[in-house]
Amino acid sequence: xxxxxESGGGLVQPGRSLRLSCAASGFTFDDYAMHWVRQxxxxxxxWVSGISWNSGSIGxxxxxxxxxxxxxxxxxNSLYLQMNSLRAEDTALYYCARSGSGWSYFDxxxxxxxxxxxx
Amino acid sequence: xxxxxQSPATLSLSPGERATLSCRASQSVSSYLAWYQQKPGxxxxxxxxxxxxxxxxxxxxxxxxxxGTDFTLTISSLEPEDFAVYYCQHRRxxxxxxxxxxx
Numbered sequence: 001x002x003x004x005x006e007s008g009g010g011l012v013q014p015g016r017s018l019r020l021s022c023a024a025s026g027f028t029f030d031d032y033a034m035h036w037v038r039q040x041x042x043x044x045x046x047w048v049s050g051i052s053w054n055s056g057s058i059g060x061x062x063x064x065x066x067x068x069x070x071x072x073x074x075x076x077n078s079l080y081l082q083m084n085s086l087r088a089e090d091t092a093l094y095y096c097a098r099s100g101s102g103w104s105y106f107d108x109x110x111x112x113x114x115x116x117x118x119x
Numbered sequence: 120x121x122x123x124x125q126s127p128a129t130l131s132l133s134p135g136e137r138a139t140l141s142c143r144a145s146q147s148v149s150s151y152l153a154w155y156q157q158k159p160g161x162x163x164x165x166x167x168x169x170x171x172x173x174x175x176x177x178x179x180x181x182x183x184x185x186x187g188t189d190f191t192l193t194i195s196s197l198e199p200e201d202f203a204v205y206y207c208q209h210r211r212x213x214x215x216x217x218x219x220x221x222x
Contacts, residue, residue, distance in 0.1 A: 037163075044206065044213060044214075044215050044216045045155075045157075045163065045206055045208075045213040046213065047211040047212070047213065050211075059211065061211070095162055095163075102151075103210055103211075104151045104153070104168070104169070104209075104210060105151075105153035105165060105168040105169075105208065106153075106155075106163075106165065106208075107165050107168070107174065108165075109162040109163055109164070110162065111161075111162055112162060
């Protein structure tokens with residue numbers, strides 16, 4: 001059974017940093033691209049960042065470019081999101097999601113970890 | 120950047136009725152269009168990929184059609200558990216969602 005379990009969310013002050021993790025199991029992790037997708041309270045879905053199976057291709061939404069860094073450790077079956085210079089508008093539920101090599105759709109999602117940016 | 124526009128924003132129907140949800144792309148996305156269902160407090164669930172292929176375990180009452188810029192998600196006969204928010208997606212872009220509510 002495919003499982004994606006996010007962790008690392010919490011309450012953080014504006015301008016501070018936070019690191020999210022996603023632990024994957026039930027599939028061959030390094031066969032797939034992985035992504036972070038977020039959802040602000042009461043709002044829709046927003047793709048944040050994606051990384052190819054070998055970290056050779058990485059992309060970011062304009063809203064987080066230069067502040068967030070995605071990475072993965074295939075030996076640990078884990079995905080990460082380093083979030084720096086956090087803003088109030090980064091407050092959201094952050095989902096980890098799996099995709100194929102074409103990044104065309106997300107077939108499995110975690111349950112999300114909540115990030116709240118507030119003073 | 121591609122923009123996906125979903126309509127209607129809210130759709131009010133009764134169980135047993137047919138639901139038709141629309142997604143329009145600002146430029147051609149070929150058949151690279153997916154649909155997701157999200158219920159309150161849950162993660163999104165993939166329903167349809169590549170415009171018309173049902174994901175694993177998705178009931179046959181869900182179907183997708185379209186190509187280029189115009190796409191449709193059809194639920195042939197609504198079950199109580201189908202009332203939720205539905206999103207379309209192409210690569211990095213999501214539509215704003217259609218809320219399917221009980222009439």
